[in-house]
Amino acid sequence: MITGRTLAQGAECENKMSPGFFRAVALCHISETDFKSLELTEGRNVLLKNECGQVVLAAKADSGLPENIVFLPMGPWANVLVGRETGGCGTPHFKGVKVEVAATDLPVSDIRELFTNMRR
Amino acid sequence: MSEATIIKDAICSFCGCLCDDIIVEVEGGKVQRARHACPLGSSKIMGHGRIESPMIRKDGELVESSFQEAYDRSAQILLQANKPLMYGWASTSCEAAEKGILLAEEVGAVIDSTATVCHGPSVIGIEEKGLPGATLGQVKNRADTIIFWGCNPAEAHPRHFRRYSSNSIGRFTPQGREGRKIIVVDVRATRTSRNADKFVRIDPGCDYEVISALRMLVAGKGDILPERVGGVLKADLAELAAMLKAARFGALFFGLGLTHSRGRYKNIDNALSLVAELNQHTKFVVLPMRGHYNVGGIGQTLAWSSGYPMSVDFTRGMPYFNPGETAACDLLARKDTDAALIIAADAASNFPRATAEALANIPVIQIDPYENPTTLLSDVVIPCAIAGVEVEGTAYRMDGLALRLRKMVDSSLPSDEEILMGILQSVRKQRQMMANEGA
Numbered sequence: 001m002i003t004g005r006t007l008a009q010g011a012e013c014e015n016k017m018s019p020g021f022f023r024a025v026a027l028c029h030i031s032e033t034d035f036k037s038l039e040l041t042e043g044r045n046v047l048l049k050n051e052c053g054q055v056v057l058a059a060k061a062d063s064g065l066p067e068n069i070v071f072l073p074m075g076p077w078a079n080v081l082v083g084r085e086t087g088g089c090g091t092p093h094f095k096g097v098k099v100e101v102a103a104t105d106l107p108v109s110d111i112r113e114l115f116t117n118m119r120r
Numbered sequence: 121m122s123e124a125t126i127i128k129d130a131i132c133s134f135c136g137c138l139c140d141d142i143i144v145e146v147e148g149g150k151v152q153r154a155r156h157a158c159p160l161g162s163s164k165i166m167g168h169g170r171i172e173s174p175m176i177r178k179d180g181e182l183v184e185s186s187f188q189e190a191y192d193r194s195a196q197i198l199l200q201a202n203k204p205l206m207y208g209w210a211s212t213s214c215e216a217a218e219k220g221i222l223l224a225e226e227v228g229a230v231i232d233s234t235a236t237v238c239h240g241p242s243v244i245g246i247e248e249k250g251l252p253g254a255t256l257g258q259v260k261n262r263a264d265t266i267i268f269w270g271c272n273p274a275e276a277h278p279r280h281f282r283r284y285s286s287n288s289i290g291r292f293t294p295q296g297r298e299g300r301k302i303i304v305v306d307v308r309a310t311r312t313s314r315n316a317d318k319f320v321r322i323d324p325g326c327d328y329e330v331i332s333a334l335r336m337l338v339a340g341k342g343d344i345l346p347e348r349v350g351g352v353l354k355a356d357l358a359e360l361a362a363m364l365k366a367a368r369f370g371a372l373f374f375g376l377g378l379t380h381s382r383g384r385y386k387n388i389d390n391a392l393s394l395v396a397e398l399n400q401h402t403k404f405v406v407l408p409m410r411g412h413y414n415v416g417g418i419g420q421t422l423a424w425s426s427g428y429p430m431s432v433d434f435t436r437g438m439p440y441f442n443p444g445e446t447a448a449c450d451l452l453a454r455k456d457t458d459a460a461l462i463i464a465a466d467a468a469s470n471f472p473r474a475t476a477e478a479l480a481n482i483p484v485i486q487i488d489p490y491e492n493p494t495t496l497l498s499d500v501v502i503p504c505a506i507a508g509v510e511v512e513g514t515a516y517r518m519d520g521l522a523l524r525l526r527k528m529v530d531s532s533l534p535s536d537e538e539i540l541m542g543i544l545q546s547v548r549k550q551r552q553m554m555a556n557e558g559a
Contacts, residue, residue: 002307002324004376005276005411010135010160014211015168016469016492053473064309069324071308075469076493082472087384089244090236090431090447092472094380096325115468115496118480 001048001070001081002095009073017111021075026108029062029071030101038103047104048072048081050097055080056106070101076114124152130526132161133211133508136410136518137256137277137284144528151509151528158278164509165528170489171503182501187534187542190502194461194485195546197499198227201459201483203435207448208465210234210412213513213525216536217414217421220463223544230433230457232448233418234411234465240443241379242408243419243429245388252395254371254405256283256519261290263405265367267303269391270327270377271409274311280409285373286315301363305330306377320360325382326350330357331390337361338397370404376411407519412465413508416516452478461485463536464507468493487539502539505531513537 008024015021028046030038038059040046046059048070055077065071072078074094081099082092124147132139132154143155144165154165174190175182185193198204206229209217224231235243259266266285273280281287289296297315304316305327313319322330330350336342338361347354364370372395378387391406398404410416419429426432428441431448444450448467451457452475459482460467468476469492479497486498489506505511510531516522534542 003380004272007159007275007278010276011163014164014490014492016466016490018168062308064313066308066321069308076473076476079469079471079476080473084449084453084472084474086444086447086450086453088444089241089385090232090443090450091240091379091384092237092449092475093382093384094237095377096381111493112496115480115493118477119497 001072001078001097001099003072003074003078003082004095006073009075022110025073025075026057026077027060027073028057028101029060029065031065031067031069032061032063033067034101035059035061038101040103045104045106045108047102047106048099050081050099052083053080056104056108058108059103070099076111080114123147127526127528130528131508131515131523132157132165133413133515133525134161134164135277135413136416137280138413138515138517138523139279139283140523146529149529160278167506167509169491171491171495171501174503175501177499182498187502190500191539191542191546192550193500194502194543195550197459197483197485198223198229198461198543199547199550203451203457204229204459204461205448205451205457206231206461206463207467208234208463209418210415210465212414212464212507212536213511213515214414214417214421215513216463216507216540217418218425219537219540219544221422221425223540223547224432224434226544226547228435228437229461230431230435230446230451231422232431232446233415233422234470235415235419235430236443236447236449237470238376238411238415239379239408240430240447241385242374242388244385244443245392248385248389249392249396251392252399252405253407253519255521256517259371259405259407260284260288260293262292262369263371264293264299265301265303265363265370267305267364267370267372268312269305269372269374270381271373271375272306272310272312273373273409274315276375276411277409281315285371301367303360303363318360318363320352320356323351327378327381327387328383328390331387331394333357334361334364335390335394335397338365338394338401364398364404365401367402367404370398370402372404372406373409374406375409410518414515416518416520417514417522420516420520449475457482459483461487462494462498463487466492466494468497487536489533503533504539505533505535507536511535
């Protein structure tokens with residue numbers, strides 16, 4: 001998994017509680033080959049998981065991606081899968097994260113649901 | 121109906137490009153139009169939903185308060201903490217950063233910027249090797265070969281191409297895009313790579329190896345390279361090395377593709393070495409593509425105030441810097457901070473989940489114009505006027521050029537500077553009261 005900026009993410013990044021931010025960021029870009037092999041269609045969701053956690057996102061085919069790489073717009077959904085280790089330089093690994101991806105019928109959590117019950 | 125006011129040459133305070141040609145139309149106290157701004161800048165300048173009142177959490181709920189009550193509660197949290205963290209600063213002015221540094225010194229806090237989850241590794245790499253940099257104006261006027269490595273300005277810095285780099289027309293670059301060679305190195309095809317003459321797709325996490333191979337080719341030692349490095353054929357790398365050496369004025373722009381992946385600051389160190397070696401053959405410069413508009417400015421302000429550009433620990437009574445120990449994510453991951461002030465950043469969204477969970481378990485003060493997930497974790501929320509739209513101030517462009525942000529419209533809310541001074545005055549007052557009680 002790699003995470004990064006997109007135009008839509010940037011345009012909504014100071015408006016995070018809005019539906020626009022949810023539409024722009026709660027996404028998983030997948031190569032066209034992987035999209036077919038996972039039997040996905042536009043509108044379907046994928047479950048991503050690794051040792052840090054799991055998150056459901058809307059699947060989106062992306063012709064720019066090679067096989068076996070997913071791209072997630074940076075933000076709280078992607079960060080569920082990012083580890084806290086910084087390699088001694090203060091910066092977590094936001095790119096090059098190993099994840100498992102599968103089609104799912106589970107819904108995508110909205111931003112308030114993501115942070116529900118996080119407070120002490 | 122009030123007459124429209126036109127503000128010419130306004131500066132966009134969204135990304136590190138700090139575009140200074142925005143024409144803003146103001147009518148009825150509101151921005152009606154921001155001409156020349158990209159979708160990112162336009163969204164910022166035109167504005168959207170705001171936090172309207174200070175709030176303090178009581179019995180689990182955020183309840184509206186006065187500003188003074190919010191300052192007093194914030195001061196109390198900072199004074200009760202053994203090692204408070206003051207994090208953010210990328211989307212506010214250097215003047216606010218100066219006040220924040222003063223507050224951090226007085227309460228003995230660690231002050232850190234969003235650079236630590238962004239170009240922090242670049243800062244460390246530059247400390248190791250130095251930066252053969254240039255202004256964006258020099259790139260615009262002189263560069264005939266430009267590499268974008270691990271960055272996607274078409275989406276993150278939309279006007280970079282036209283104003284400063286590939287498509288800009290300068291004094292010695294009258295042909296603009298047609299007169300330049302544009303190279304993109306990335307693990308995926310992007311809108312930026314579509315603008316390239318040569319796109320080199322590398323395997324994820326192999327930037328260091330590919331840069332090393334280029335250094336060998338530039339040094340004339342390509343004969344000992346394997347046939348493929350980091351997923352790239354040697355012949356492709358040789359063609360790329362030849363293009364770089366043939367430049368009259370080359371520029372390398374790099375992004376989070378280098379800082380966020382395997383190698384992190386060592387990738388930057390290696391890229392800077394490549395550029396230093398290219399300067400034995402031609403003129404070559406290198407610049408990080410800084411994200412938030414003043415993430416460079418907090419680095420500059422911290423550096424001239426404390427000697428260090430980020431992750432500065434004032435808890436020992438003197439500035440101490442050791443990223444990996446004093447960076448925000450490390451402090452939170454180790455549970456080595458017991459209160460946080462988050463300003464001009466959304467730590468809850470932008471930190472790894474486990475790190476954000478650590479933030480949720482300590483008292484948090486938020487200073488921000490907008491509600492975001494950090495608000496949901498906060499004990500005190502203080503809304504502010506927007507620097508660069510409602511408050512003037514100083515910001516540093518991605519190339520280190522200081523520019524003066526203009527005020528476009530009025531706000532009834534205090535600036536970040538005023539809020540920080542309000543908290544500082546309350547800290548001093550509460551300290552005096554404690555001293556009097558002790559005496």
